[in-house]
Amino acid sequence: MAEDLNWAIGGEAGDGIDSTGKIFAQALSRAGRHVFTSKDFASRIRGGYTAYKIRTSVDRVQSVVDRLDILVALTQRTIDENLDELHEGSAVIYDGERSWEADIPDEMTAVDVPLKSLAEEAGGAIMRNIVALGAACKITGFDVEYLDEALEKRFGGKGSKIVENNKEAARLGQEYVEENYDLEHLGYNVDVTDNDYVLLNGNEAIGMGAIAAGCRFYAGYPITPATSIMEYLTGRIEDYGGHVVQAEDELSAINMALGAARSGARSMTATSGAGIDLMTETFGLVATSETPLVITDVQRSGPSTGMPTKQEQGDLNMALYGGHGEVPRFVLTPTSIDECFWKTIEAFNLAEKYQTPVFLVSDLAMSVTEQTFEPETFDMDAVEIDRGKLVDEDEVDEWLDAQGHFRAHAVTEDGVSPRAIPGTTDAAHMSTGLEHDELGRRTEEEDERVQQVDKRYRKVETAQNEENWDYREFGDEDAENLIISWGSNEGALVEALGYLEDDGIDVRVISVPYIFPRPDLSDDIEAAEEVIVVECNATGQFADLIEHDVLTRVKRINKYTGVRFKADELAEQITEQLSEEVPA
Amino acid sequence: MSSDVRFTDFKSDKQPTWCPGCGDFGTMNGMMKALAETGNDPDNTFVVAGIGCSGKIGTYMHSYALHGVHGRALPVGTGVKMARPDIEVMVAGGDGDGYSIGAGHFVHAVRRNVDMSYVVMDNRIYGLTKGQASPTSRSDFETSTTPEGPKQPPVNPLALALASGASFIAQSFASDALRHQEIVQEAIEHDGFGFVNVFSPCVTFNDVDTYDYFRENLVDLQEEDHDPNDYEAAKEVITSSDKEYQGVMYKDENSVPYHEQHGVTEDMSEIPDGAPEDAMDLVREFY
Numbered sequence: 001m002a003e004d005l006n007w008a009i010g011g012e013a014g015d016g017i018d019s020t021g022k023i024f025a026q027a028l029s030r031a032g033r034h035v036f037t038s039k040d041f042a043s044r045i046r047g048g049y050t051a052y053k054i055r056t057s058v059d060r061v062q063s064v065v066d067r068l069d070i071l072v073a074l075t076q077r078t079i080d081e082n083l084d085e086l087h088e089g090s091a092v093i094y095d096g097e098r099s100w101e102a103d104i105p106d107e108m109t110a111v112d113v114p115l116k117s118l119a120e121e122a123g124g125a126i127m128r129n130i131v132a133l134g135a136a137c138k139i140t141g142f143d144v145e146y147l148d149e150a151l152e153k154r155f156g157g158k159g160s161k162i163v164e165n166n167k168e169a170a171r172l173g174q175e176y177v178e179e180n181y182d183l184e185h186l187g188y189n190v191d192v193t194d195n196d197y198v199l200l201n202g203n204e205a206i207g208m209g210a211i212a213a214g215c216r217f218y219a220g221y222p223i224t225p226a227t228s229i230m231e232y233l234t235g236r237i238e239d240y241g242g243h244v245v246q247a248e249d250e251l252s253a254i255n256m257a258l259g260a261a262r263s264g265a266r267s268m269t270a271t272s273g274a275g276i277d278l279m280t281e282t283f284g285l286v287a288t289s290e291t292p293l294v295i296t297d298v299q300r301s302g303p304s305t306g307m308p309t310k311q312e313q314g315d316l317n318m319a320l321y322g323g324h325g326e327v328p329r330f331v332l333t334p335t336s337i338d339e340c341f342w343k344t345i346e347a348f349n350l351a352e353k354y355q356t357p358v359f360l361v362s363d364l365a366m367s368v369t370e371q372t373f374e375p376e377t378f379d380m381d382a383v384e385i386d387r388g389k390l391v392d393e394d395e396v397d398e399w400l401d402a403q404g405h406f407r408a409h410a411v412t413e414d415g416v417s418p419r420a421i422p423g424t425t426d427a428a429h430m431s432t433g434l435e436h437d438e439l440g441r442r443t444e445e446e447d448e449r450v451q452q453v454d455k456r457y458r459k460v461e462t463a464q465n466e467e468n469w470d471y472r473e474f475g476d477e478d479a480e481n482l483i484i485s486w487g488s489n490e491g492a493l494v495e496a497l498g499y500l501e502d503d504g505i506d507v508r509v510i511s512v513p514y515i516f517p518r519p520d521l522s523d524d525i526e527a528a529e530e531v532i533v534v535e536c537n538a539t540g541q542f543a544d545l546i547e548h549d550v551l552t553r554v555k556r557i558n559k560y561t562g563v564r565f566k567a568d569e570l571a572e573q574i575t576e577q578l579s580e581e582v583p584a
Numbered sequence: 585m586s587s588d589v590r591f592t593d594f595k596s597d598k599q600p601t602w603c604p605g606c607g608d609f610g611t612m613n614g615m616m617k618a619l620a621e622t623g624n625d626p627d628n629t630f631v632v633a634g635i636g637c638s639g640k641i642g643t644y645m646h647s648y649a650l651h652g653v654h655g656r657a658l659p660v661g662t663g664v665k666m667a668r669p670d671i672e673v674m675v676a677g678g679d680g681d682g683y684s685i686g687a688g689h690f691v692h693a694v695r696r697n698v699d700m701s702y703v704v705m706d707n708r709i710y711g712l713t714k715g716q717a718s719p720t721s722r723s724d725f726e727t728s729t730t731p732e733g734p735k736q737p738p739v740n741p742l743a744l745a746l747a748s749g750a751s752f753i754a755q756s757f758a759s760d761a762l763r764h765q766e767i768v769q770e771a772i773e774h775d776g777f778g779f780v781n782v783f784s785p786c787v788t789f790n791d792v793d794t795y796d797y798f799r800e801n802l803v804d805l806q807e808e809d810h811d812p813n814d815y816e817a818a819k820e821v822i823t824s825s826d827k828e829y830q831g832v833m834y835k836d837e838n839s840v841p842y843h844e845q846h847g848v849t850e851d852m853s854e855i856p857d858g859a860p861e862d863a864m865d866l867v868r869e870f871y
Contacts, residue, residue: 029871030871196871197871198867198868198870198871199870199871200870204870208866208867211860211863211866212859212860212863212866213859214855214856214860216667216852216855217663217666217667217852219659219663236866238847240860241850241852242852243666243843243846243848243852245662245666247659247692248688248689248691248692249688251656251659251689252656252658252659252662252688252689252692253659255652255653255656255659255660255663256659256660256662256663256666257663258650258652258660258663259632259650259659259660259661259662259663259664259665259666259667260663260664260666260667260852261663261667262630262648262650262660262663262664263630263648263663263664263667263668263671263852263853264667264668264851264852264853265667265668265852265853266852266855267663267667281653281656282652282653282656285652285653289650375864375867375868375871378866378867380858380859380863380864380866380867381858381859383858383859383863384858385855385856385857385858403597421648421853422627422628422629422630422648422664422668422671423627423628423668423670423671424627425627426627427627428626428627428629428646428647428648428649429648429649430596430631430642430643430647430648430649430650430651431649431650431651432642432643432650432651432652433651433652433653434651441596441598441643442643
C-alpha cells in the first residue's frame, strides 16, 4: 500500500479543523484520487481535541489504517494523540512561532512553518490552516493548483478577494517549505489521474437518496450524528416541492412525519440514541395504522447520552424489538456510503409497498466519513419508485364494503391492504393505534384481533418471498473462514482481506444490509470451518441473532471503544480469533 | 368540494359510547356542522384526534382521520397540512391531551401558525381514566388522585395560546349549539391556527363545572362589544379570572399560515415515477 498517503490535521474544536480537512479532501478528489476521511471530535463546540484524517490513494480506499504520514499539528495534544500512528517517514507540520514548543520524536521530520505570520501576510491569521495545506502540498509533491480549485469551490460565494487571499496563503506555505527544507527524501508520491470523483458522506447519501426516492416531507430534531441529514435536506428538498420542519422534539417529529405520510407524501424522520427512544412511543402507531414511514437511526455510542460523538452499533436490538406489543417492521442496515443512498430508496419503496415502518439503521462512522465514488455509483436513471397498492378514484369501488365503507385495513392474502390518501373520493376512513376492524374502527372482537395481527405479519411473509434479502460478499468464496458483519464495518473488512491474504489466510466476508427480514445464512455457516461475527458493540447483538438462527456458536469480534474498526487492526484480530478455540 | 354536503355526511354509523349528557355530543355536532357549512366534505377533510373521551371523535365522525397517541395530535395535523395544503385539517383533543401531555406541542403548533383548527373539549377532569384532576381543574377540586385538590393553579389555555403568539383564540360552550358552531366555523375559516377551547361538561365525574355552572356564569363576548382584533382587549378578557367568556377573543387579521410563509404550495403526494428529472444535479454538487 505504498501508494497510500495518510494526512491529518488536529487541534482544538473551533480551529477550523473540519473545513480545512474538507478542502484538502476535495482537492485530492478533484485530482482524481480516491479519498476516505475520518473525524475524531469531542462533544463540545470550542476547545477539546479534534482531528480530521484523510487517507488517499489512486486505488479505492474504504477504511482508516493505523498510519499517519503527514500531520498538521496545531497543538501538542495532536502530536501526543497520534504518536502511535506516526512513523519514521512521517512529517509533522507545526508553527514554532506560537507559544508551544512542539515535542516531536527525533526520527520524524519536524516542519516548522510560521503558519500564523504567513497567514497574516496573506490577509488574515484565520488562513493559517490553508498555509499548512500549502506546506503539505509541497512536502508531498501534490500540485497546489488542485488546492486552488478546492478553495474556489469553498470560498467562491464569499467573493474573489477571499479566494485570492486563500490561494496566496497556500502559496506562501508551499514556498516556505521549498525555501527552508529539502524534503525530497520523504518520497511521497501523490499521483493525479483524470478521474472525476464525487466526495460525500453517509448522511449526505441518505439525504440525496431520500430526494431521489420522492421523499417530500422531513421532520426532525437536531441530534448528533443525525442532524446533517436534516441540514442536507433543508435548502434542497424545497427545489422538489418538499419541506423540512425542525420539530420541538422527536415525539413531534415522528408524528409530523406520520401525518404527512398518511396524507400521501413520502416522509422520513431521522434521529439517534435518545431520540429513537422518544419516537418509540409512536412507532407502534405507525405500524398498527399501517402508515408507510422511513425512520432513520444514525447510531452513536450509548446507552443514555453515552458518547454522543463516538461510533457504536448498539441499537440493533432496539430496531428489532423496540416498542410495546408486537409489530412488523423492516430493518435495513446500509453497509457503505453508496449503500446509504440505495438502501434509503429501497426503504421508501418497502414502506409504501407494505405500508409499514422501515428502520434505516446507519452509524456515526458512516455519517461523518467522506468517501470518493464514480458519479455513476449514484445513477439516478436506475432509481425505481414503487408506491404499492395506492388506489385512485377508479379503484375505490373494489374495496368498499356492502355499506359503502372503504376497507382501509382489508384482510388480504398478501397482508397488504389498499391505501387511499385524502382527497380520494368515497375512500374517507379513519385509522387508529387501537386494534381495529377492516374499516379502521376500534374492535376488541377476538376474531378480528387475530385477523388483523395475522394480516400485519403476513406482510412480512410476503416481503420475505417477494423481495431480495440478499447479502454482499467479498474475499474467497470457498474459504473455510467466514466473517459476518453488518453496517459500516464492511469497508475495513474488505481492506483487511488484503492484509490477511499477505499472511496466507483465506477469508470469505459476508456483509449483511438487512437485519429484518435477513438472509438465511445457515448453509454458509454450516459450510464454514470458522465463523466470526464482527460488530461495533459490546454484547454482539448480531452474533446473538445468527446463533439464534442457526443454533450454532460463533466467534465474535466486538469493538466498543467509540472508534470504528481499522483495516489493519481488524486483520490482526481476525488472525488472533482464528487461532482460538470456539467458545463453549 | 361539493355544495350539497350535509353535516350528517360527516357522521359515521358508529354509536358514541360517551355517557348520556356528555358535552362531547354537542361539541362534535358543532364541528360537523361547521365543516359542512364551510364547504368541506369528508373526502377533503382530515380529522386528527388524541386520546381520551375527546379522542373518540374520529370514530364517530366520517372523514379521513387518524386517532393517534396521547398528546400528539397537533404534530400529526401539522404533517397532514404541510404535505397537503389542499386538505382541510381539524384537530380534536381534550384538556389532558392538549394541555398536559401535549402542552409542548400546543405551544409550538400555535407559534407555527399551522393552518388548521384545534378544538379542545375542556371538561376540567380526566374522564376516561375515571375522574382524576386535569391541568384545567380548579386548585381545590377534590378527585381520586387529589383528595384535597390539586393545590396548584389551573392552566389557562387561552393565555398560553396568547403568550405563544396565537393568531386566533376562541372559547365556546358545547351546550350553546349555535354559538359553538359559529365559533368553530370562524376558526376553520381563519388563515392559520384556529384555536377553540370548548367547555364540554363531564356529567359523570365533574360536579363543579357543570352545564348549570356555565349557563349561569358564561358571558358572551358578542354582547360585550369586544373587538377581537384588539390585542390589549383580548389580553384583558383572557386573563380575567372572575368571568368565564365565550366568543372569539383574539384574531390576527394579518395572519399568514405556516405553509404560506414557507412557500409550500404543492401537493406532496405527487411524485415522479423515478428520480426527479434533474436529480443528477444532486450528485454533481459533490464533485
